Amino acid sequence: MPTTKEEVVEQFRCQAIRDAAMRVVARKGYDHVTVQDIADEAGIAKGTVYLYFKSREDILQKTMSFSFEEFHGRIAAAIGAGGTFAEAVERVVRAQLEYFDERQEFFRLYLAMAEPLGDRRLKKHAAYRTHIARLTAMIEAARANGEVWDAPAERAAIVVASTIRDIALQRLAEKAARPLDEDVAFVRDYICRGIAIHQEKS
Amino acid sequence: MPTTKEEVVEQFRCQAIRDAAMRVVARKGYDHVTVQDIADEAGIAKGTVYLYFKSREDILQKTMSFSFEEFHGRIAAAIGAGGTFAEAVERVVRAQLEYFDERQEFFRLYLAMAEPLGDRRLKKHAAYRTHIARLTAMIEAARANGEVWDAPAERAAIVVASTIRDIALQRLAEKAARPLDEDVAFVRDYICRGIAIHQEKS
DNA sequence: AACTAAACTGACCGTCCGGTCAGTTCTCCG
DNA sequence: CGGAGAACTGACCGGACGGTCAGTTTAGTT
Numbered sequence: 001m002p003t004t005k006e007e008v009v010e011q012f013r014c015q016a017i018r019d020a021a022m023r024v025v026a027r028k029g030y031d032h033v034t035v036q037d038i039a040d041e042a043g044i045a046k047g048t049v050y051l052y053f054k055s056r057e058d059i060l061q062k063t064m065s066f067s068f069e070e071f072h073g074r075i076a077a078a079i080g081a082g083g084t085f086a087e088a089v090e091r092v093v094r095a096q097l098e099y100f101d102e103r104q105e106f107f108r109l110y111l112a113m114a115e116p117l118g119d120r121r122l123k124k125h126a127a128y129r130t131h132i133a134r135l136t137a138m139i140e141a142a143r144a145n146g147e148v149w150d151a152p153a154e155r156a157a158i159v160v161a162s163t164i165r166d167i168a169l170q171r172l173a174e175k176a177a178r179p180l181d182e183d184v185a186f187v188r189d190y191i192c193r194g195i196a197i198h199q200e201k202s
Numbered sequence: 203m204p205t206t207k208e209e210v211v212e213q214f215r216c217q218a219i220r221d222a223a224m225r226v227v228a229r230k231g232y233d234h235v236t237v238q239d240i241a242d243e244a245g246i247a248k249g250t251v252y253l254y255f256k257s258r259e260d261i262l263q264k265t266m267s268f269s270f271e272e273f274h275g276r277i278a279a280a281i282g283a284g285g286t287f288a289e290a291v292e293r294v295v296r297a298q299l300e301y302f303d304e305r306q307e308f309f310r311l312y313l314a315m316a317e318p319l320g321d322r323r324l325k326k327h328a329a330y331r332t333h334i335a336r337l338t339a340m341i342e343a344a345r346a347n348g349e350v351w352d353a354p355a356e357r358a359a360i361v362v363a364s365t366i367r368d369i370a371l372q373r374l375a376e377k378a379a380r381p382l383d384e385d386v387a388f389v390r391d392y393i394c395r396g397i398a399i400h401q402e403k404s
Numbered sequence: 405a406a407c408t409a410a411a412c413t414g415a416c417c418g419t420c421c422g423g424t425c426a427g428t429t430c431t432c433c434g
Numbered sequence: 435c436g437g438a439g440a441a442c443t444g445a446c447c448g449g450a451c452g453g454t455c456a457g458t459t460t461a462g463t464t
Contacts, residue, residue, distance in 0.1 A: 055423080166360050189353070193395050236450085249413055252454080
């Protein structure tokens with residue numbers, strides 16, 4: 001059993017700092033978060049933060065990766081639950097919009113990950129690319145099933161993700177919340193009638 | 203005639219600084235551009251920059267607004283050239299992807315404007331919202347024509363913009379350029395079969 | 405050439421922030 | 435209770451950056 005008492009305490013502290021980091025990112029945006037902000041939010045001194053994390057970047061990276069795990073779990077469940085492609089899409093859309101509504105802090109992180117301008121590099125965050133890869137696999141499976149056009153799967157995944165993301169962002173920007181079902185239906189229709197094969201009557 | 207010699211020179215200098223700013227933003231991203239970077243790129247001293255602009259933020263705002271004017275001209279032409287909704291969409295998609303391919307510096311600016319996390323605020327840049335407003339008007343006109351579902355027009359405009367933007371981003375991230383026509387066709391199909399009314403055979 | 409005003413420069417200032425570490429407080433065991 | 439080590443603190447350091455301004459160069463006029 002490697003879980004000694006010290007390790008439990010350490011994990012607890014790390015979690016508290018990650019939680020604080022997520023809340024602050026939600027308020028100030030990824031680029032404008034300072035280590036002092038995170039420490040204040042967690043109710044500890046700045047120096048203490050460096051007992052548990054190597055650097056500012058380390059905090060934010062770990063916060064992202066950790067948060068993404070639960071999110072990925074939900075999306076994977078939505079994808080894997082069977083049914084037609086349209087049903088899977090609706091589940092994915094609903095899962096994401098629900099999750100984003102509930103956890104606006106995480107959504108800000110998600111946005112920061114999708115944003116390629118944070119650093120010098122053009123690549124997005126690894127966790128975001130994993131997300132795209134899962135959507136790509138879902139679309140490829142549907143295509144093998146004859147439910148989807150032969151459009152390039154990765155590009156389709158990218159536009160699906162961007163559609164959901166930007167509607168979630170719009171929901172967040174609006175003061176008066178729109179009914180979730182309305183947006184889910186709209187996005188599902190937009191996506192499916194865009195990439196699902198339409199059954200022509202012969 | 204208000205255009206004195208001094209004003210011509212001043213305009214020329216301002217333009218040089220804006221051009222420099224755009225190139226630097228393309229390399230380092232909006233948030234990481236310093237005034238020194240811009241001055242170096244323009245081949246002048248930092249102090250000189252402040253003879254023509256009030257502040258760093260002033261430079262970037264003016265650079266954005268100015269750059270958007272030419273872009274808006276092209277998009278407006280694409281929207282206004284008549285034809286079916288699908289044709290108009292194809293023209294808009296092509297105009298944007300072409301423009302972004304040619305002027306990657308501008309595209310980085312465009313991304314920064316679409317990005318809501320730059321400041322504390324959640325609102326996007328005014329020029330970007332204007333862009334969305336024009337797409338919204340186009341979709342509403344098509345709806346009045348019976349060419350488009352009665353989906354909420356602004357949301358449709360948002361997802362159209364996000365679709366084009368993310369494909370442009372993907373093109374930029376790929377080393378080997380894909381044929382423009384291929385991506386134009388893909389995006390046009392994705393958009394139109396998503397929000398255009400499909401003519402059922404009765 | 406001499407003079408002047410406008411244009412330009414870059415060293416400098418105040419501020420902010422990531423990261424450090426000497427000193428303080430807490431915890432736990434003998 | 436006492437002491438040792440772990441946990442924690444926040445003042446401090448160095449570097450970066452936005453913005454300023456006294457001094458220098460340039461351009462135009464007589």
